Amino acid sequence: MTDRSSIGRELEPAGEFSLDYAPAPESTAPVRLASQYGLFVGGEMVEPAAGGMAPTINPATGETLAEVSVADAADVDYAVAAARAAWEGGWRDLPGSERAKYLYRVARLLQERAREFAVLETMDGGKPIRESRDLDIPLAAAHFFHYAGWADKLDYAFSGRRAAPLGVAAQVIPWNFPLLMAAWKLAPALACGNTAVLKPAPTTPLTALLLAEVLRDAELPPGVVNIVTGDDATGAALVSHPGVDKVAFTGSTEVGRAIGAELAGTGKRLTLELGGKAANIVFEDAALDQVTEGIVNGIYFNGGQVCCAGSRLLVQESVADAVVGKLQKRMDTLRVGDPLDKNTDIGAINSQAQLDRIQELVASGVAEGAELYTPACVLPERGFFHPPALFTNVSTAHRIAQEEIFGPVLSVLTFRTAEEAVAKANNTPYGLSAGIWTEKGSRILWMADRMQAGVVWANTFNRFDPASPFGGYRESGYGREGGRAGLLPYVELVA
Amino acid sequence: MVFGVLSPNASLSITSPILGRVTDLLAVDAPVGAADAVAGIRITPVDAVGLEQRAASLCTRSIKTSSKAAALDLAVRMMDLTTLEGADTPERVQALCARARHPDAADWSVPPVAAVCVYPELVPVAVGALADSSVAVASVAGGFPAGLAPLEARLAEISWAVAAGADEVDIVLNRSAFLSGQYQKAYDEIAAAKQACGSAHLKVILETGELGSYDQIRRASMLAMVAGADFIKTSTGKIGTSATPPTALCMAEAIRDMAEQTGRAVGLKLAGGIRTAKQAWHYLVIVGETLGSGWLTPERFRLGASSLLNDVLMQRAKLRDGRYQRREDFSVD
Numbered sequence: 001m002t003d004r005s006s007i008g009r010e011l012e013p014a015g016e017f018s019l020d021y022a023p024a025p026e027s028t029a030p031v032r033l034a035s036q037y038g039l040f041v042g043g044e045m046v047e048p049a050a051g052g053m054a055p056t057i058n059p060a061t062g063e064t065l066a067e068v069s070v071a072d073a074a075d076v077d078y079a080v081a082a083a084r085a086a087w088e089g090g091w092r093d094l095p096g097s098e099r100a101k102y103l104y105r106v107a108r109l110l111q112e113r114a115r116e117f118a119v120l121e122t123m124d125g126g127k128p129i130r131e132s133r134d135l136d137i138p139l140a141a142a143h144f145f146h147y148a149g150w151a152d153k154l155d156y157a158f159s160g161r162r163a164a165p166l167g168v169a170a171q172v173i174p175w176n177f178p179l180l181m182a183a184w185k186l187a188p189a190l191a192c193g194n195t196a197v198l199k200p201a202p203t204t205p206l207t208a209l210l211l212a213e214v215l216r217d218a219e220l221p222p223g224v225v226n227i228v229t230g231d232d233a234t235g236a237a238l239v240s241h242p243g244v245d246k247v248a249f250t251g252s253t254e255v256g257r258a259i260g261a262e263l264a265g266t267g268k269r270l271t272l273e274l275g276g277k278a279a280n281i282v283f284e285d286a287a288l289d290q291v292t293e294g295i296v297n298g299i300y301f302n303g304g305q306v307c308c309a310g311s312r313l314l315v316q317e318s319v320a321d322a323v324v325g326k327l328q329k330r331m332d333t334l335r336v337g338d339p340l341d342k343n344t345d346i347g348a349i350n351s352q353a354q355l356d357r358i359q360e361l362v363a364s365g366v367a368e369g370a371e372l373y374t375p376a377c378v379l380p381e382r383g384f385f386h387p388p389a390l391f392t393n394v395s396t397a398h399r400i401a402q403e404e405i406f407g408p409v410l411s412v413l414t415f416r417t418a419e420e421a422v423a424k425a426n427n428t429p430y431g432l433s434a435g436i437w438t439e440k441g442s443r444i445l446w447m448a449d450r451m452q453a454g455v456v457w458a459n460t461f462n463r464f465d466p467a468s469p470f471g472g473y474r475e476s477g478y479g480r481e482g483g484r485a486g487l488l489p490y491v492e493l494v495a
Numbered sequence: 496m497v498f499g500v501l502s503p504n505a506s507l508s509i510t511s512p513i514l515g516r517v518t519d520l521l522a523v524d525a526p527v528g529a530a531d532a533v534a535g536i537r538i539t540p541v542d543a544v545g546l547e548q549r550a551a552s553l554c555t556r557s558i559k560t561s562s563k564a565a566a567l568d569l570a571v572r573m574m575d576l577t578t579l580e581g582a583d584t585p586e587r588v589q590a591l592c593a594r595a596r597h598p599d600a601a602d603w604s605v606p607p608v609a610a611v612c613v614y615p616e617l618v619p620v621a622v623g624a625l626a627d628s629s630v631a632v633a634s635v636a637g638g639f640p641a642g643l644a645p646l647e648a649r650l651a652e653i654s655w656a657v658a659a660g661a662d663e664v665d666i667v668l669n670r671s672a673f674l675s676g677q678y679q680k681a682y683d684e685i686a687a688a689k690q691a692c693g694s695a696h697l698k699v700i701l702e703t704g705e706l707g708s709y710d711q712i713r714r715a716s717m718l719a720m721v722a723g724a725d726f727i728k729t730s731t732g733k734i735g736t737s738a739t740p741p742t743a744l745c746m747a748e749a750i751r752d753m754a755e756q757t758g759r760a761v762g763l764k765l766a767g768g769i770r771t772a773k774q775a776w777h778y779l780v781i782v783g784e785t786l787g788s789g790w791l792t793p794e795r796f797r798l799g800a801s802s803l804l805n806d807v808l809m810q811r812a813k814l815r816d817g818r819y820q821r822r823e824d825f826s827v828d
Contacts, residue, residue, distance in 0.1 A: 019783050019784065019788055021556065021557070021558060021559070021562045022558075022559045022560045022561045022562040022563075023559070024557035024558075024559045130555065134555070285540070286539075286540070286542075287539055287540045287541050287542035287545065287546075288539045289539065289541070289546075289748045289751075289752075290541065290542035290544075290545030290546055290549070293545055293548070293549045294545060322537075325755070333784050342555070342556075342557035343556055343557055439540045439542075459542050459544065459545065460544060460545065
């Protein structure tokens with residue numbers, strides 16, 4: 001007979017199947033990289049005027065993937081002129097139903113080439129293939145589908161008023177969701193009849209350049225979308241260009257503030273989606289096992305490099321030990337490593353600079369007296385990696401509780417009453433997102449009313465949908481992306 | 496009588512007024528805080544959306560090469576090879592037992608399964624056929640599959656199966672009592688069944704497809720474990736809805752909670768509708784990542800199935816030879 005003496009007795013490690021799954025790397029075969037990339041202007045790939053090039057690397061290995069153009073002021077001028085010409089040359093007058101056809105086509109082409117986009121996104125940005133495959137790329141396509149649907153219904157979106165396009169939109173996007181942010185920016189702009197100049201982040205330009213290929217295959221009229229790669233100076237030249245009617249920026253609060261100051265009085269329309277320091281608030285009656293998953297998804301999704309990341313856990317004191325215990329055990333099972341492995345949960349940090357910043361803030365947390373927990377995981381020798389981290393004994397005055405870390409670092413604070421939770425959650429200059437975990441519906445509504453945040457999730461976190469508006473309060477910016485509200489930044493309402 | 500250890504430090508008599516308090520905890524409206532105050536057993540609610548999302552995410556784990564080989568062998572070793580048909584015959588059970596010892600007649604490197612699961616009357620046949628093997632004999636009993644025979648009859652059936660040589664007894668939760676809120680009754684019956692089992696191991700089937708919500712599955716899991724179950728099991732296989740990934744995850748989380756709160760390790764058996772090797776390793780992943788590798792052993796995890804074995808053997812042969820064999824190369828019973 002089998003020895004079943006351990007049934008119903010003590011716990012002991014008796015494992016026979018290793019959870020160190022054998023490597024399951026996604027193939028990079030669908031990706032064909034050029035050695036050098038130009039700028040996408042007027043429907044063509046063109047060389048930068050001054051010939052400036054910069055490498056873009058794979059943050060998981062440090063290897064250079066390709067050389068990408070660095071656009072200067074002259075290139076930006078050329079791109080804005082192309083966008084202007086396309087707008088005046090017909091795009092602004094095209095019926096919405098015709099614009100919709102192009103957007104539908106882009107969405108379908110993205111779906112057809114989803115695998116290629118997902119692998120490239122992971123190679124260039126370091127995020128796990130599981131996320132780029134299951135979230136970034138499908139959601140990017142979904143945004144094009146969603147706004148394709150709006151293009152011929154603008155008259156119904158704003159009843160009694162006509163929605164007129166603004167002109168040329170300058171769009172500067174970050175490195176944490178490269179293709180998805182491009183979709184968030186381009187889809188509503190084009191649906192509303194604007195043309196665009198898009199500037200991807202310096203560390204993650206490759207999926208935007210692949211998108212240029214898709215736009216060409218979709219036979220989008222030349223100049224409707226122009227993509228200029230480059231550095232911060234490129235972005236600055238673009239947002240300050242006099243030929244631009246609208247600026248949309250997603251990135252750091254510091255840069256956003258500078259853009260706001262520069263555009264004041266110019267008549268250019270501006271939307272900003274900036275940083276965050278979201279509170280994830282757990283009440284004692286919540287479904288604690290799902291809470292644990294929600295916390296993990298809130299802060300370790302994309303290695304915490306998410307503006308709406310749930311970086312501050314506020315947990316009711318009566319269940320604080322239970323939640324932290326569950327969380328630490330769950331963290332032990334997170335798999336950190338090769339982003340292209342299908343079983344990786346936490347991939348590479350996007351850049352050396354970002355890794356330095358995370359490490360600096362973690363060190364400050366330790367120096368200020370908070371208690372650090374990280375699972376015993378072996379990090380790859382090459383590339384930029386940071387283990388998932390959890391701080392307890394955190395005070396609201398600590399830097400780790402105040403500053404946006406933009407990494408896999410969670411600070412745990414406790415509260416006793418709902419009022420205290422509200423006060424602590426709102427005790428931040430930011431106001432992008434918040435999470436509320438309770439089985440009591442009335443408490444969800446009571447809390448949501450009092451959260452100074454643009455997005456409030458209940459019993460979930462980091463869920464995105466093209467129909468749902470996304471945006472911030474206070475230092476997290478203004479303007480909304482997604483849904484009907486996401487049309488407003490791209491139209492002039494005419495009586 | 497001491498039926499179970501409720502906390503690492505103290506054993507608790509179930510006949511005391513505390514019993515009433517223990518089962519109070521299982522009441523639908525019981526406040527969570529109160530649970531902590533009584534016997535150290537806390538029952539948390541379950542969020543269906545989050546549970547299903549996590550289960551779906553675990554099912555995207557990619558199991559390749561050496562992991563796949565280990566998972567397939569483990570799946571065989573965890574299998575309760577089952578036949579629960581009115582048309583079962585001694586010959587059919589004997590054939591099943593032969594397969595249990597050597598699942599692949601052409602490849603004796605395939606390990607034997609964990610147990611053979613039959614109706615009580617066929618226990619002596621299985622015991623005879625499995626003598627001198629590592630394969631255990633499991634018997635359903637206690638008015639399977641409804642559990643609505645008179646309690647005395649159900650207990651007598653359990654005792655009969657154990658006396659006939661069953662090492663493990665699979666009984667059903669009294670859903671009629673549980674769903675009408677008579678938690679005390681449901682609890683008492685399991686406790687009595689545990690006593691009737693003697694040294695045989697008790698698996699309690701919750702029949703999750705009839706419980707209506709994950710909250711109820713979690714509550715039934717805790718009730719069965721506190722009442723003395725050595726294993727909790729999803730399904731009888733006799734109704735449409737059987738084991739699913741979220742159900743398995745929900746029960747694994749309850750087991751984890753029980754272990755954390757009392758130090759007692761209870762096993763999990765998934766049954767019904769598990770037909771493919773891929774499903775089997777998804778369940779291995781769910782259990783492994785929820786309960787740890789300590790549960791990835793036949794002592795704490797079982798897959799109850801009849802048609803799963805052939806698919807596992809087929810995948811195993813594919814891994815070995817690099818090509819699929821024909822279905823007709825594998826025995827049908």
